[in-house]
Amino acid sequence: MYILFNAFVFKDPSTIPGNHTSLFPGFDYIAGIMNFFGQSGSFVMGVIFGKIVDFTHSFESPQFVMVGVLIVCGLCWMTIDASKKIRLMPVAPLSSLPLPQVEKG
Numbered sequence: 001m002y003i004l005f006n007a008f009v010f011k012d013p014s015t016i017p018g019n020h021t022s023l024f025p026g027f028d029y030i031a032g033i034m035n036f037f038g039q040s041g042s043f044v045m046g047v048i049f050g051k052i053v054d055f056t057h058s059f060e061s062p063q064f065v066m067v068g069v070l071i072v073c074g075l076c077w078m079t080i081d082a083s084k085k086i087r088l089m090p091v092a093p094l095s096s097l098p099l100p101q102v103e104k105g
Contacts, residue, residue: 049062 045066049065052062052065053059
């Protein structure tokens with residue numbers, strides 16, 4: 001079951017960037033970024049949930065926070081169109097940018 005969940009979680013972030021998913025072929029850094037923020041968030045939320053329980057003296061209060069975060073994240077996820085590909089635009093070299101003019105006076 002866990003393997004199927006990972007297949008769905010990592011599918012869209014790996015397919016939206018298209019050819020720009022990784023710096024090196026076969027090395028998917030999107031998965032590493034997602035894993036880092038997921039692990040960091042789980043650590044921070046454990047501390048925050050403990051503080052909420054200490055403050056409210058109820059183990060139900062952190063669950064309401066988690067439900068609210070999940071609803072907001074789900075609504076944000078619904079706005080993503082995975083069929084659109086990310087297109088990188090060429091960046092102009094710094095030497096071609098005009099320098100600001102300094103007025104002497």
